[in-house]
Amino acid sequence: MDRVPLVRIGEVLLVALRMDVGDRLALTLQDDIASAISEQGSRCVLIDISALEIVDTFMCRTIANMAKMSGVLDAETVVVGMRPAVAITVVELGMNLRGVRTALTVEQGLAVLGHRVQSTNR
């Protein structure tokens, strides 16, 4: 079955959402994230939605649920890469992303979560 890739970067779990997350995949994703957090001891979840051109109410609720669920498992969540058009839609349709922290880029999301990617060459 098709799955959303979860990438473990130290204690950060990176979730790269794509366009086609339907109802069933969203439920599997919640399971996968919960398992990954508990098995890998992730402390932070970074949800990258930069590939999403449209976010509907279902997707909003899914993201909010994932953040709540991670919170219950003691992991912080930050949503990164929201496109301007998506931000406008979220506000105009009065969708609820309450309690979900956001950042512009993955680096800024990591910074919010108290991490940074550093080049060791310089």
Next chain:
Amino acid sequence: MDRVPLVRIGEVLLVALRMDVGDRLALTLQDDIASAISEQGSRCVLIDISALEIVDTFMCRTIANMAKMSGVLDAETVVVGMRPAVAITVVELGMNLRGVRTALTVEQGLAVLGHRVQSTNR
């Protein structure tokens, strides 16, 4: 169309491969990686194959090609997250991953590429 998510982390481009990369998706992926490197000025490409339980000769060739192409665009490539069974298959079938650097985890791959993820809380 379905696409493999590319996540930009600073000057690192993270490619999270999933199970179902077929011929057409592989070609699109090469295009996407090349565009991303040139548009975002990525210096390093990290290909995470931890989701792959099987790697066939086509996938091997695709990965090797992506590494070569990134090299032409002056970006280093490291393949991370290879499963033990995949490593055995690669060797037993005499598949060619010459010129492709590997690391066990994303953090170690970042280290090979001269980056590290650091917690700023401690």
